[in-house]
Amino acid sequence: MSTAADLIARSNRLGSDPRNTNFAGGNTSAKGTEIDPVTGEPVELLWVKGSGGDLGTLKESGLAVLRLDRLRSLVNVYPGLDREDEMVAAFDYTLHGKGGAAPSIDTAMHGLVDAAHVDHLHPDSGIAFATAADGEALTATAFGGRVAWVDWRRPGFQLGLDIAAIKAANPDAIGVILGGHGITAWGETSQEAETNSLWIIETAEKFIAAEGRESPFGTVLDGYTALPEAERLAKAAALAPSIRGLVSTDRAQVGHFTDVPVVTDFLASSEHPRLGGLGTSCPDHFLRTKVKPLVLDLPATATVEESLARLTELHEQYRLDYAAYYDAHKVEGSPEMRGADPAIVLIPGVGMFSYGANKQTARVAGEFYINAINVMRGAEAISTYSPISDAEKFAIEYWSLEEAKLQRMPAPKPLAGRIALVTGAASGIGKAIATRLAAEGACVVIADLDLAKAQEAAAEIGGTDVAIGVQANVTSEDDVQASVDAAVLAFGGLDLVVNNAGLSLSKSLLDTTVADWDLQHNVMAKGSFLVSRAAAKVLIDQKLGGDIIYISSKNSVFAGPNNIAYSATKADQAHQVRLLAAELGEYGVKVNGINPDGVVRGSGIFAGGWGAKRAAVYGVDEQDLGKYYAQRTLLKREVLPENVANAVFVLCTSDLSHTTGLHIPVDAGVAAAFLR
Template identity: 50%
Template sequence: MNFKHVSYLWDEAEAAKLKGDEVALLVYRSNLLGADLRLTNYGGGNTSAKVISKDPLTGKEVEVMWVKGSGGDLGTMKRSGLAALYVDRLRSLINVYEGVAKEDKMVELFNHCIYDLASKAPSIDTPLHGFLPFKHIDHLHPDAAIAIAAAKDGKRITRELFGGTIGWVEWQRPGFDLGLKLKACLDENPGIRGIMLGSHGLFTWGDTAYESYYNTLEVIECCAQYIEDNLGKKGPVFGGARMTSLDREARLRQASALAPVLRGLCSSRTGMVGHFTDDERVLEFINSHDLARLAPMGTSCPDHFLRTKISPLVLGLAPDADLADVKTALEPAWEAYRKMYADYYNTCKHPDSPAMRDANPVIILYPGVGMFAFAANKQTARVAAEFYTNAINVMKGAEAISAYTSLPRQEAFNIEYWLLEEAKLQRMPKPKPLSGRVALVTGSAGGIGKAIARKFIEEGACVLINDNDAARLSGATESFMSQFGRDAFAAEVLDVTAADTIQRAFAAAALAFGGVDIVVNCAGLSISKPLEEHTENDWDLLYDVLVKGQFLVTQAGVRVMRQQGFGGDVLNIVSKNALVSGPNNAGYGSAKAAQLHLSRLNAAELGKDHIRVNTVNPDAVITDSKIWEGAWAEGRAKAYGVTVAELPAYYAKRTLLNEIINPDDIANACFVFVGGLLDKSTGNVLNVDGGVAMAFVR
């Protein structure tokens, strides 16, 4: 079969290497399915394989089911992400099953069925695989299949489209009883090749890993082609366009200007990180006549819903609206959304429901511009946007072939506030100290700046790395991508002496993460010459980069922080030379002194905005520093009567601790200021110089 709507990725040569290891083939198949977002969402769906293994206690052969465990993602899953259970024990749980009212109790009993004690904890979907007899099973959430599953006439369409070879099970929350219903559907329809779950997704299977994979692709391809064949037959998609989008440059300009305001509104309870997309599929939906009807309905697939909340918030702004005082204009919409969410919670809650969670929207739709998502971290925000894009695909398909239906609100609540989901949330690792925070560190492609950026990411922050050297920035980008992945950072060329590049960098941070709340002024250079050799150009360059650069970057950062409205941090990497007088250092030393006093002035002015301004004073940080290349090192060595090679030891010996200072030492000092323990400190100076008595702050 020629596949048009899905990606056929099976490689016979790769699969042949795994022959005889059904668990390895399960992982291989899962990774292929998870690699195509048209087949399933990040973290969604599950797959399984049943194999004959030797019981470690009896030595007898037993049937063992390997199935994706709780959490994890098919596209990146390894063997360690699977749960392994005795099939006979799992099926014997029917003897103690007390019905739907006691459904959640069954999850604890899965632990009595575990074959491999080192395997992942079983998920709630385990019985859905266990009660079906097939060796290999795929449960996915393909947009095309869910479009049919969420259509008003979905059951009829499924029967007619597949000639009765795909069964149908009405919507039900996943669990033990749904597993029994899948088995009943198979018993009533022997010979079927899969089952459609109403409003939820698709089950398909095969006798081998390849047969299951191919069957899955064929069924999804058929669903997608059916939708494509029917697009437009009922009229324009989503009722046609109600408005046109701004051009791309204008969209990004408007989105970057608005993002910090939205981030501030969404962070009323806890700090959020943002994501923006102007994907064509999103624009088609948000610009349509049917947006007002479909958006409040919310999503159908529980995986979609858990990520995107009950419904999105649609902004009532014109695409080209003046954003000068937009926060005041938007506050009533946020209050209305929070009230709607509180009413939803209070209407649907059960006596044992967990406390109401954050009432702010996750998905925000701006007609003519694009979609914003806000969550506790960048990955969660990006994935939420991807899930809502999937939901748009589902709505589009369902409307093309019938009419879209969403989960009833009570059912949606029962999923969102399911005690098992709450338990999963409680098991999540404690957030890192800088989770939910966004930093812009100037000069972060190397040396001190790179170390600070790395430290902040390791502690949970998202960072906009930058440099005026595009080649150096490219190298840092490659390194950070390899170490941290795409959700931890973004990169932009920034010259602190050029206001336009500063604005572009902050705009990039707004588009990537929603704004900025930590600014680190680290970019710098040094010129060491005797007074008579110092040129006017030397002087201007030092003051432009060190003083004016710090001023311009801080000014731009404060503007964003004020739009967000929840304070922030400015850290200035200055120098012991701001306090110590040395030879051949008139330009550099005086510029550093100006940086230090500018820090004090900013601290005094910005306290009312809860923006803290603090200073870290390093000394002689030579590792990976462009400052120490060439003339500066030669000038300092000459001034102190040593060779360039002797400089590190010379600087260490003149300190009280006799220590060489490294970039990581400065990064740690920066973290001390922003890590949460010094939130009531501003205007401070922290020396990280090994102890230079002349640099003590008096």
């Protein structure tokens, strides 16, 4: 196995276990020799995980490759702490060939430490020692001299020099605890480095378990324990829209909710207000969670109304506190404040809401705060939790290198940060709409009568950070509310609703039964009303505006034969658009409709018998129905699901920010259906 392949295998093993490190946290390296293709001579190289990668999923493309001799020669030109940031740019002059991924700030640690293989990780147990008030003494006690202590220093070239010097002075050491940060271990073989890393982690865990206090978070507070599951989720769903609105004061955020016991138990403890106020310590943690969370200081028994009123007050104070933190520590050249809203909101008895620019970022922020809770538990068990200072946190949060990393991120897609619910989305038009919205950056909830098909469609679109499938019979008030609740719990809220669910009965007036009429109207007229009503409550609570879009039909204005129930209910939907546009405009909610012609290809409605009946009405073969529809249009084009999806996308972009109450024909030109 090549050096790089061996390193990737070790990295994937270490990174796949959350006990060892968090997502995208830590880095690993290996040194080896290859033939320089220019000189034909052997050259010593360093392979190290590049900036922004994740150990658990690391591939060769994620490695930076540097010439070791040139990297070590940087020691001779290192200008000191005041010009530390210049060293990252200097790494570019040490790259071998094209160099692979961009070198991270931790590259010096890996290159300067005199060991063939180095692991830098962020295990909860290791950070517990790193953040303990007497962490240095505890390190000596727990590890028996095999692990040294390094005082907190911001990651960079000097930290690499520090660790290299400590290793040289402690030949029996297999690694170090990095104060306030994490661990670093090494070995002369890849297996030895991995073994040493795991030994440090496991030894720390065993020491905390054996020597730690039984109740490190103190006593359980009356009224703060987790609510029963159904009550807990109902309260979370009721709070979620308003909380999202608060934390989106500076920019729209996507949310993630978790109510795992590690969170609810922490919030039930007497020490949670003190510990929450201290914030996180490991840079990987607070870069994603911000320096501290917003913690509701009310018991689980507080009503939703009481909780929201207090959260509004606390959010205002949080923003003032964050601005004061920024003003207290900014220096000449500091980047502008990126936003004063919290990334973590903790609700006793309910759980944790975490936020980010997209679902993955929000979810990972929550995972990192769970890491932080575990760290606090370990540190409090063996000592007192003592994170790095706010000044040091600010120096990393507003580090020019961190700012440069943010600036390198690709521009967000048009619908990034928006959350959509599409009904009847497991096939046909609905699926095409959901697919297009997700492709443009939205998170999508696919609601359909068939749960298995909804989940299958969601899986095709992407993982659960992009789309989820839920079961919903739109004629059921409970089902509709459950689907909206699922959206706000999965992604934090709701911005865009597409009323697409429907069915078609092609019968003459005399053949249409009362049951036919009721079924048609229950699904589309009543169903659209129920979905819009449940969604509007969320949109109003969020105070972020939004879009409701109806997939109506040209039949809402075109009178055709043998179509009384279907066309009448489409006319009902068309007027709902106008009525809701008038009512919801004051909340910034736009309501628009789309009038397609018959969409035959990929349609569940047409495949379910509607196509055969309409073909019989027009005297054509069912397989030619799409062509027939096309030939009766002005443009002679068949309307496809993707054409309708395109119109939905345009309606919910900023380009049509001033358009509401509109019906857009997507019918290739049917003169009889022109809007008058």
